[in-house]
Amino acid sequence: MVEVHGVSKIFGDVVAVSDVTFAVRPGVTALLGPNGAGKSTLFRMMCGLTSPSRGSVRVLGADARQDRGVRGRIGLSSQQDALFDRLDALDFVQVAAETHGVADPIDAARWALELVELNPDDPRPVSGYSKGMRQRTKLAAALVHNPDVLILDEPLNGLDPLQRRRMIEMLEDLGAQGRCVLVSSHVLEEVALLGSRILVIAQGRLVASGDYRELREMMDDRPHQVSIEADKPRSLAAALVESGTAVGVRVEGGAVVADTLDADRLGREIAPLARRLDARLRTVLPLDDDLESVFRYLVERR
Amino acid sequence: MSTPAAAWPPTDVGRRVGAARATALCYRVLIRQIVSTGRIAALGALGTTMIVVGWVVGSSSSRNGGSAAGMIFDGASYADGFGLIVIVPIVSLVFAAASLGDARDDGTLVYLWLRPMSRAPLAAAAALASVTVSLPLCVAPTVLGGWLATDFVAGSGRVALGSLAAAALGTIAYSCLFVLAGLLFRKAVLWGIAYILLWEGLAVGLGEFAERLSLRGYARTLLARIAEVDLGLVTYRLVTAVIVLACVSAASLVLAAVRLRHLDVD
Numbered sequence: 226m227v228e229v230h231g232v233s234k235i236f237g238d239v240v241a242v243s244d245v246t247f248a249v250r251p252g253v254t255a256l257l258g259p260n261g262a263g264k265s266t267l268f269r270m271m272c273g274l275t276s277p278s279r280g281s282v283r284v285l286g287a288d289a290r291q292d293r294g295v296r297g298r299i300g301l302s303s304q305q306d307a308l309f310d311r312l313d314a315l316d317f318v319q320v321a322a323e324t325h326g327v328a329d330p331i332d333a334a335r336w337a338l339e340l341v342e343l344n345p346d347d348p349r350p351v352s353g354y355s356k357g358m359r360q361r362t363k364l365a366a367a368l369v370h371n372p373d374v375l376i377l378d379e380p381l382n383g384l385d386p387l388q389r390r391r392m393i394e395m396l397e398d399l400g401a402q403g404r405c406v407l408v409s410s411h412v413l414e415e416v417a418l419l420g421s422r423i424l425v426i427a428q429g430r431l432v433a434s435g436d437y438r439e440l441r442e443m444m445d446d447r448p449h450q451v452s453i454e455a456d457k458p459r460s461l462a463a464a465l466v467e468s469g470t471a472v473g474v475r476v477e478g479g480a481v482v483a484d485t486l487d488a489d490r491l492g493r494e495i496a497p498l499a500r501r502l503d504a505r506l507r508t509v510l511p512l513d514d515d516l517e518s519v520f521r522y523l524v525e526r527r
Numbered sequence: 528m529s530t531p532a533a534a535w536p537p538t539d540v541g542r543r544v545g546a547a548r549a550t551a552l553c554y555r556v557l558i559r560q561i562v563s564t565g566r567i568a569a570l571g572a573l574g575t576t577m578i579v580v581g582w583v584v585g586s587s588s589s590r591n592g593g594s595a596a597g598m599i600f601d602g603a604s605y606a607d608g609f610g611l612i613v614i615v616p617i618v619s620l621v622f623a624a625a626s627l628g629d630a631r632d633d634g635t636l637v638y639l640w641l642r643p644m645s646r647a648p649l650a651a652a653a654a655l656a657s658v659t660v661s662l663p664l665c666v667a668p669t670v671l672g673g674w675l676a677t678d679f680v681a682g683s684g685r686v687a688l689g690s691l692a693a694a695a696l697g698t699i700a701y702s703c704l705f706v707l708a709g710l711l712f713r714k715a716v717l718w719g720i721a722y723i724l725l726w727e728g729l730a731v732g733l734g735e736f737a738e739r740l741s742l743r744g745y746a747r748t749l750l751a752r753i754a755e756v757d758l759g760l761v762t763y764r765l766v767t768a769v770i771v772l773a774c775v776s777a778a779s780l781v782l783a784a785v786r787l788r789h790l791d792v793d
Contacts, residue, residue, distance in 0.1 A: 272641055274792040289641075293543055297643030305634030305793065311559045323552050324642040326544045366638070 226251060226374055226405035227271055232280035234266050234429075241266040243429040244280070249407060253400035255416040256409040258426035264409040265304050267426070268376050271407070272301050284374055297325055300372030302363040304379050304409075310352035314338055315345045318365045325370035337365035342391070356383030364392075374405045381408075381415050393418050448472065449488040450512040453481040453495060457504040464498050465491075482512070549644040553652030556639065561625045562660055570618050574668030577609045581672030589678040598680045603756040606673025606690040611746050615665045615694055616727060619701035620708075620719040622660045626653035627783070628709025628716075634793045641792075650706060650783035654776075657702040662695065669694035682755075689753030697746035700772040703779035704742070710786045745771045 227249040234242040242263040256264045269275045270282045273290030282288065287295040309317055318337050322330035335345040341361040351362055360383045367375060377396070381389050396419065400406045410416050416423055417437060425433040425440070433440055455461050462481045465471035470491050471483035485491045488511065499506045544552070584605060588598050627649070630636040639649055673690040677683035708722075709715045727743045738744040748768035751758045763771075 269792070274637065274641065276791075293643045293645065296641055297543065299641065301637065301641055303634065303637055305637070307633040307635045309556055309560060309635055309638065312556070320552065320556055321638065324544060324549070324639065324644065326643060 226285060227407065228281075228283045229267065229271070230281050230283075232267070232270060232277045232282055234263070234270060234275070235278045240429055242270070242277075245426075245429075245431045246280075247424055247431055247434060249405055249422075251400065251403045251405050253396055253406045253408060253419055253421035255419050255421045255423050256407065256426055257411070257413065257416045257423050258409075259411050262411075262426045263429040264411075264426050265378055266429075268301070268303075268378050268407070268409065271374075271376060272296075272299055297370065298373045300367035300370065300375045302360075302367040302375075302377045302380050304382075306356070306359060308351045308359060308362060311350055313348055313350055314343055314354070314358075314362045314365070315347075317351055317362060318369050321366035322369045327370050330369075333369050334365070337369040338362075340368065340395075341365045342388075357385060357388060360384060361388070372404070374407070375399060376407045378409050379411070381410065381412070389415070390418075397421075448484045448486055451483050451485060451488065451491055452477075452508070452510045452512050453483060454479065454507040454510075455481065455499055455504045457502055460502050461499060461504055464502060465495075468494065468498065470494050470498070543643045546645065546648045549642075549648035550652045550655070553639055553649050554655050557626050557630070557653055558656040558659060560630065560635075561622050561656060566621055566625075567660075567664075570621060570664050573617070574614060574664055577614060577668040577672040578675065580609070581605055581675035584676040585678035588676075595680040595682065598677045599682050599686055599754065600756055602673045602675075602677030602683060602686040603689065603750055603754045603758060605676040606669050606686065606693070607747050607750055607758055610665070610669030610672060610690060610694055611697055611743055611750065612728060614668055615697045615746070616701050616723045616743075617720075618661045618664045619657065619698050620705045620716060620723065623654070623657035623702040623705035624709040624715035624719055626657050626706055626709060627787075628712075631710065631790070631792070632713065636790075637792050640787070640790075645784075646787040647780070647784040649787055650780050653706045653709075653783070654699075654703045654780055657706060658699055661698050661702055665698045666691060666694045686750075686754045686756070689750040689756075692753055693746045693748075693750040696749060696769065696772045697742060700742050700746070700775045700779075703776040703783075707779045707783040707786065710783055710790060742772065742775060 229245055229247050232242055232245045233240065245267065256267065258264050266275070270277050271284055271289065273288060273296065276290060285295050285298055289295045289299060309320070312320065315334055315338065318334035319330045322333045327333045338345040341364050343358060343361050343365065351359060354362065360380060364377070364380060367377065381392060384392060396406050396408060400421070408419060408421070422436055423434065423440060424431060453461065458476045458479055458481045462474040462476055462483070465481065465483050466474055470487075471485045473484035475482050483491065492509070495509055496506065584601065585598070588601055627636065630639070670687050670690045674683055674687040677686050705715065705719055708719055712718045727741050730737045730741070745763065745768040747758060748763045749765065750756075752765040752768070
């Protein structure tokens with residue numbers, strides 16, 4: 226549904242996006258990367274808001290900058306916080322519906338606002354809304370015309386945990402309906418919760434792609450850290466090094482923190498080692514199995 | 528947030544919005560965005576000042592026994608010197624540069640740009656919104672100020688009519704030009720003020736060629752021809768002035784639409 230081929234974007238001396246190629250199919254796909262990585266620039270190119278300096282971006286087979294029909298099938302919630310501040314939420318979303326040619330814009334706007342749990346009859350202008358409410362107003366405007374491709378730039382910013390969870394459920398539902406839902410985030414736990422395909426963007430380049438498990442598999446050659454709580458931690462630490470299971474150890478607050486190149490082997494051998502030392506194992510916990518560690522590794526490896 | 532699932536309202540995805548409908552929609556949004564109490568109050572005060580000063584000028588000329596022809600000349604000169612040089616370009620600049628320029632600067636332009644619409648209606652709507660707000664704020668003080676400055680002597684109606692035509696067509700032309708400026712420059716109001724002061728105000732005094740490139744010269748021609756007053760500077764045929772102002776307006780809108788088409792939107 227979205228094809229990005231050899232795309233670069235250069236602003237003066239700054240290379241915002243460099244030779245990025247990927248394709249996005251229906252379902253939820255997350256663009257993950259730190260602020261300034263080039264995620265928003267990629268989204269802008271997909272929507273036709275700016276042209277690539279090199280390469281091509283096709284959405285539903287066409288260039289959104291040139292093709293009016295395709296623009297009508299994209300829903301964008303941009304990172305910009307600005308809305309038409311003099312309008313109330315219903316007016317704002319209704320304008321979005323009308324400018325997309327929706328047949329019954331008022332009903333559609335009410336429906337979209339209720340979908341994101343905003344009151345369509347709230348008379349306040351959106352300038353009086355909290356960040357979370359503005360975020361949901363933008364999402365309603367992006368959804369109101371039933372788009373095939375939904376591009377959401379940091380959509381979870383400003384939402385409380387409950388709203389965040391509900392938004393994630395809704396995005397998963399939209400993806401399951403066959404829509405192409407692209408979500409950017411620099412917050413790793415958000416992306417982990419989405420359970421989606423992940424494109425990791427850093428310094429304008431695509432540094433990795435796949436689901437979380439695939440990204441982990443790409444990292445098998447890096448040291449992993451495992452925290453082991455057990456009796457006799459110093460003896461256990463020495464035994465781990467002696468057996469070659471760990472390449473480095475330290476004892477922190479009664480727990481052994483072991484660096485290993487083969488987490489599976491450590492998992493297999495830790496129990497026999499503890500038994501031999503007559504030490505009781507309490508917990509064995511990977512310390513770097515979260516997406517933050519994956520992300521840090523992928524970015525810093527470059 | 529509930530699940531959208533099956534209850535999606537009926538929509539015709541990929542449907543395009545026609546030019547007239549798109550213009551009306553964009554107009555509705557933009558006019559609400561550019562009108563603010565502060566702007567209306569400040570520019571309204573400027574217009575009120577012109578009217579009051581015009582009344583003072585007319586009253587004092589009358590008391591001093593000025594001739595009818597002299598008072599007609601004073602009225603037309605005042606409409607030109609205050610209305611066409613100051614009020615018309617400044618008021619037009621404030622609203623026209625804001626119409627798309629502010630939307631571009633604050634990032635809201637995307638909500639009108641990323642739509643299945645062509646670009647020309649957006650440019651036209653911006654100009655229409657600007658003209659709607661600017662016209663009464665430009666025409667009323669220019670006509671009333673100029674007319675009051677004549678102290679209603681015989682023939683003062685011609686000054687009022689000339690002021691009306693000059694202010695109205697001038698406002699339209701300046702508005703279209705400054706809509707384009709809002710898309711070309713960040714901080715377009717500053718560029719516009721520099722243009723008004725340095726070009727329309729000073730450079731036209733450099734000679735006939737420079738004046739041919741100023742909107743003010745054509746707007747003033749309307750006033751001078753209709754009021755039958757020699758304002759002492761270059762004037763053109765009435766029809767020439769109307770055609771030039773119309774062409775500047777149309778060309779500015781075409782260029783604004785082209786600019787929108789190639790614009791990088793934040």
